[in-house]
Structure formats: structure tokens, C-alpha cells
Amino acid sequence: MKRKTEETHQSNGHHEAKKRVVSGDAVISRFRDGLFDPAELEKYTKSYAASGPYKHGVISPLIAPDLLRSVRNEIEQNLSFTEKETDIYKIFQSGDLANLDGLDDASLSRLPSLLQLRDALYSAKFRAYLSSLTGSGELSGKKTDMAINVYTEGCHLLCHDDVIGSRRVSYILYLTDPDTPWQAEWGGALRLYPTTTVKDDNGQDIKIPSPDFTLSIPPAFNQLSFFTVQPGESFHDVEEVYHPSEQDKGKQKRVRMAISGWFHIPQEGEEGYEPGLEERLAERSSLSQLQGRNGDAYDRPQPQPINWDAEPAQPDSGKGKGKGKQAVQTEDAEELTEADLDFLLQFLAPSYLTPDIAEELSEAFSNDSSLSLEKVLSEKFAARVREYIERQEKKELPSSSDEIESSTNWKVARPPHKHRYLFQQPQNITSSDSEANPIEELLTKYLPSQAFRKWLTLITGADRLTDHNLLVRRFRRGQDYTLANSYEGEEPRLEFTIGLTATPGWEKADVNNEEDEDLEEKEVTKNGKDGSTEADESDGKEKEEPSVGGYEIYMSGDDDEDAGDAAIYKAAHGDDDGILFSMAAGWNRMSIVLRDSGTLKFVKYVSAAARGDRWDITGEVGVVFADDQEEEEGE
Numbered sequence: 001m002k003r004k005t006e007e008t009h010q011s012n013g014h015h016e017a018k019k020r021v022v023s024g025d026a027v028i029s030r031f032r033d034g035l036f037d038p039a040e041l042e043k044y045t046k047s048y049a050a051s052g053p054y055k056h057g058v059i060s061p062l063i064a065p066d067l068l069r070s071v072r073n074e075i076e077q078n079l080s081f082t083e084k085e086t087d088i089y090k091i092f093q094s095g096d097l098a099n100l101d102g103l104d105d106a107s108l109s110r111l112p113s114l115l116q117l118r119d120a121l122y123s124a125k126f127r128a129y130l131s132s133l134t135g136s137g138e139l140s141g142k143k144t145d146m147a148i149n150v151y152t153e154g155c156h157l158l159c160h161d162d163v164i165g166s167r168r169v170s171y172i173l174y175l176t177d178p179d180t181p182w183q184a185e186w187g188g189a190l191r192l193y194p195t196t197t198v199k200d201d202n203g204q205d206i207k208i209p210s211p212d213f214t215l216s217i218p219p220a221f222n223q224l225s226f227f228t229v230q231p232g233e234s235f236h237d238v239e240e241v242y243h244p245s246e247q248d249k250g251k252q253k254r255v256r257m258a259i260s261g262w263f264h265i266p267q268e269g270e271e272g273y274e275p276g277l278e279e280r281l282a283e284r285s286s287l288s289q290l291q292g293r294n295g296d297a298y299d300r301p302q303p304q305p306i307n308w309d310a311e312p313a314q315p316d317s318g319k320g321k322g323k324g325k326q327a328v329q330t331e332d333a334e335e336l337t338e339a340d341l342d343f344l345l346q347f348l349a350p351s352y353l354t355p356d357i358a359e360e361l362s363e364a365f366s367n368d369s370s371l372s373l374e375k376v377l378s379e380k381f382a383a384r385v386r387e388y389i390e391r392q393e394k395k396e397l398p399s400s401s402d403e404i405e406s407s408t409n410w411k412v413a414r415p416p417h418k419h420r421y422l423f424q425q426p427q428n429i430t431s432s433d434s435e436a437n438p439i440e441e442l443l444t445k446y447l448p449s450q451a452f453r454k455w456l457t458l459i460t461g462a463d464r465l466t467d468h469n470l471l472v473r474r475f476r477r478g479q480d481y482t483l484a485n486s487y488e489g490e491e492p493r494l495e496f497t498i499g500l501t502a503t504p505g506w507e508k509a510d511v512n513n514e515e516d517e518d519l520e521e522k523e524v525t526k527n528g529k530d531g532s533t534e535a536d537e538s539d540g541k542e543k544e545e546p547s548v549g550g551y552e553i554y555m556s557g558d559d560d561e562d563a564g565d566a567a568i569y570k571a572a573h574g575d576d577d578g579i580l581f582s583m584a585a586g587w588n589r590m591s592i593v594l595r596d597s598g599t600l601k602f603v604k605y606v607s608a609a610a611r612g613d614r615w616d617i618t619g620e621v622g623v624v625f626a627d628d629q630e631e632e633e634g635e
Contacts, residue, residue: 022119022123027125029064030063030116031063032063033064035059035129041129041132041133048134052194052214052215053215054192054195054234055134056192058217058224059224059226060222060224061221062222062223062224063222067116068175068221069178070113071259072175074110074112075111075257078107078111081094087158087481087484087602089155089238090156091157092150092151092152093149093150094147094148118144127141130169130226130263134227134228138270138271139168139169140263140270141270142270145262145264146260146262147259149257149258149260150255150256151188151255151256151258153254153546154548155256156238158417158483158605159193160235160237161229162229163230163234165278165281166265166277167262169263170228170262171224171225172224174224174225174256174258175257175259177252180252182219182220184216188218188219188238189216189218189219189239190216190225191215193416194209194210195235196208206295206298207233207295209414209416210401210416211415213236213237229262240605240607240608242609243546243607243609295415300411300414300423301471304426305469306448306467308465308466308468309466334454334457336353336454339451340451340454340455341353346381348376349375349377349378362461365459365460365461366461370580370592370593371591371592372590373590373592376498376588377588381438382588385500388438397422397476404422410423410424411428413473413482417483418482419481419482419483419485420480420481421603422473422480423471423474424443424472425471426443426444426448426470439500442498447468447470447619448468448470456494456592459592460494460592460594463624465494465624466623466624467621467622468622470617471618471619473614474613474615475613476606477608477613478608480613481549482601483602484555484600484601485600485602487597488597489597491623492597493594493622493623494594494595495592495601495621496591496593497583497619498618499587499588499590499591499615500587500615501585501612506548506551506585506614507548507584548607548609548610549605550584550606550610551582551585552601552604553604554579554582554599555578555601556599557599580599594623
């Protein structure tokens, strides 16, 4: 299914432009001097043809400067913008400007320069210019598709290819402050991703985008960036607009304003119209999606499920004798023996092994199909994990995925239009550390054990847990995320996440975690936050932490292709309809969810403003409940 997030982040529709008679000279006057000279066109055409990682172009400046300044002023004075956030983006969109042609006459009268700009961009003169430059074929002047987006600090758009419907050329015209040049270190760049081509088992070519971009084009006032939309190839993102450092706070706010949109194929009645072309393009897009699914075999990580029945029946507790502990059991669950308890107590907080708590958790899971457990690891083991993670975060990681994979134990999840993060799987761990690694102990000793299986069975009320697929993940600040993916299994499965994020400052802070309070005090000097600013002291208000993402969300899927964006979870008025379960990044917490077919799940992009990386261990567990087993036996 084509992601709706890619379609809606910039425009809520497209319309046929209102007819305005504009002379050729009037059109030319709206562009910068000399743009239409044959020598200029030849220069840009050659540059476009030689560009990589796929063909793209940059024209700067494009528009007559006075006109574009006027456009910017009209937008600032007459339009308001509302924050909109999904799995793939965080932006501000105009609250009363989805598309220019959707406005009433009164609103249009306040935007004369913006209308002049729109008519110039979709004029026959410029469309012919762009068509010749890109070799894209004829472009429609009837079907306009443009909108205004604002990226402020923390805003971003993650990797996608723009392939939807009849789009032929994508473009961005920047309206950043003309008097304060945009600095590359502020972020907000258009970044292009290369692809490699492999053949699948059927001999079909599959294009796979690299997890690393190879070209970054920073914003600049009056700069047009554009490229031909190509299925499975035109992958790009918009870099996060970074929050300022402490010394730069209080200076001018970083606002990346741009007009962005698409040129479409000619419509009926226009020159170059081809009957049936739009349908063929839709088929090509569908084929590209199908080939993309065929390319799932090249995704990383690949599931590595292990059959729990093949595991040893008893854990190696290292303590042959029991110590009088009460064995935890229920009528339907396999009993936890004293040896199991000895083993689990090496890792698990003792409170979760008491019969009363186990019964309460089982009842809660039966009612809600989910659990949130705080302080789940024992104090002693959690301290080892925290110390290890803090040491790792002090080490600088290589910048490229290839370097990371060749010099560390981490692998990089890919492709980036689905996910990107660092991961380790138990079957691939080859520890080179001389010191004990508690993360690996969790991954290879605790979580695959029969004792953990029994405990998980007990607190979820499951009849049987069949297999497990385990993964350690590290989401780097300013880089990593997972986009919404749907579980398509016929039967529900258990999924758990053990949050091991050792830094404070995440959404829904750990109010019950006293350790984080101490950590926040330790982080003050390290993060340059060595006291209140003068402004803070004068108004007595606490400084507001920026939203840094990193939370994991389960959402109900949407079977209606024409409905709104299924992955929208935060928009105007704070609507959160569709959210089934969420958990912020945090320390020593565990979520357990029974995931049904069609349920969406993602981890929100981790902002560069986060104080550390998001760490976790996730598990996907095959599950059978007594009701399911009775149905199978009755068939």
C-alpha cells in the first residue's frame, strides 16, 4: 500500500488553475533577469544531465527578487500555520491555505503576489523551460499542486520517493529570510539518497536505497530545487532544522519556509495529453510497490525466529539449590521452579516474581492486551546495563554505515524509506569486548531462556509461547526512526520492548524513576545547562524542553484508501484518535503488547536535540491462547 503520509505532508489536494490571461512579457518579468536566455537554459540542462545520485537541478535565483520578497511578506502577514506530525514528518502547514485554488475571493485578494508567482510557475513559458531542461515530457498548467510548508526547529521529513499518481516533477522554492542567509549547520537541507540495483530470484531488477544520503542541498532564499519523480529511485528527505546551541539561543528563530509541490502530466484538453497515461503511471507505481515488496528480502534486519521448544528445558541458574522461595504458578501456566526463580532474579526485579503481582498483571493484560512495567530489571543488573550504555555513548561512532558495520558490532537497518537504526541480533553477536557486556547477556541468556518464557506466559495469560525473534536497537540522535509498518500475520503475536534509554529529557519523563532525577543533575554541566538564563530568572518559569521524539506507538490501521493519513497522530487540537498504545523512550521500562493483524507501529524519529540515543531490546513472540487452541482442535 502506498504511504499516504508522502501524499499529504505538503498538499491536501490539487486543483485546476483558474484561468488568467498573462502575456509572455509579463511572465518573463516575474523571473530573474536572463533566466530564459538560451545560454542559461543550456547551462542548467547540462548540469541536470550530469547530476547525481539521480538527476536533479538547482536554479538560484529563480524569481524577480522584489516579487518573491512580496510573496514572503504576504504569507507572514496573512497566513497562519498549524503543527502537523506523523511517523514520517513534523511540519507546520497553513491553517487556511491547503491549496491556492481552494481559497475564497476575499482570501485571494490578500495574496496578489502569491497568485502572480503561482501563475508564473505554471505558465506555458516556464513549463516548457522546465520540460526541456529535465527531459520530463510535457507538464500540465491545468493541474496545479503547490502548498506552503514551514519547518521550524525540530521539524523534518523522512526518506520517501514522491511517487504518487500523475506527478512528473517535484520542486521546492525557498522563502527563507532574504536578509539573514541560511546557514548549512542549521539543517533543513534537501538530501538525496543513491540506490543500488540487484536482481531478485525472478530476474527482476530491485532498486535499494542506501541508508546514507550522498548529496545535501541547503536552503537559500529564491532557490529552486527540482527533480523528475522516478519510482524506486528519487529517494530524498528534508534534514531536521536543528535547535540552536545554548550560546545561540535567543537569536533569530530558524524558519525554513518554502513553496513546494509538483508538476503533473498534461490533462485532457492540454497539449501533450495522452489518453490512458495516468492509468499507466498508476500501474507503474503499483509495479514499483510490488517490486519493493519483492525487495523485502534485502531489508535489514531480517527476522531470525527461534523455536522455543528447541531450547533447553531448564535454565542454568548457577545455583543448584533453591532457597525456600515460593514457586509462582497459575492453574493454566507452567510452574516457575526454584531454579527458574534463581535464574530470573539475576535479571528481573523481585517484585515481578511475586504471585500477587503476576496475577494482577495477567488480569490487566487480559483486559487491555497491553502492559507497561516500570523498573523491570533488578537494581544490580540495571546498574551494570546503565554503566555500559553510558560508556558506549561517550564513544564516537563512525559517520557512514559501511564504517559502522566494519568497525563495530552494530549493523545498520535499511532501507531508509522503511527504517534506519543500529541493531544487533543474538545469532550474529561476536563480542570483542574483554569486559562482560550486559546487553548481550540480556539478548543471549535471559530473554531466550525457558524461565523468561514461563514468566512471560504467566503474566500474559497465554497458553503457549512458540518462538521468539530478538533485537537490540540503538536510535542515534538526528538520524534514526522506524516508519509505520503493518503486521500482516493471520494470528496475533506478542511484542515486547525493554526501554534502556539512560538519558533524561524525553516525553512523559520517568516520574517514578528516582535514578533519572540524579542523572539530570549530572547532565547539567555536560549539556551546557549550568543554570537559569536571565530571562528564566525574571519570569520564574521553567525552561521548556524541546520535543525530541523517540516514542513507540501502536495505531489502528485504516482500510479505507481514500481516508486521511493513517499515521497522523498529532495535529491541531491535540487529536490522538487511533492510538492503541504508546510508550516514551525511558529507562528500565518494559511494554508488552498483543498485536493484531493490520495494526501499525513505529518509533518516532529521534531529534538531534535529544540528550542521548534511544536504546532498547525488542522481541516478537509467537503466542497461542487457550481459546485459539480449542478452536483449532474443534476444526
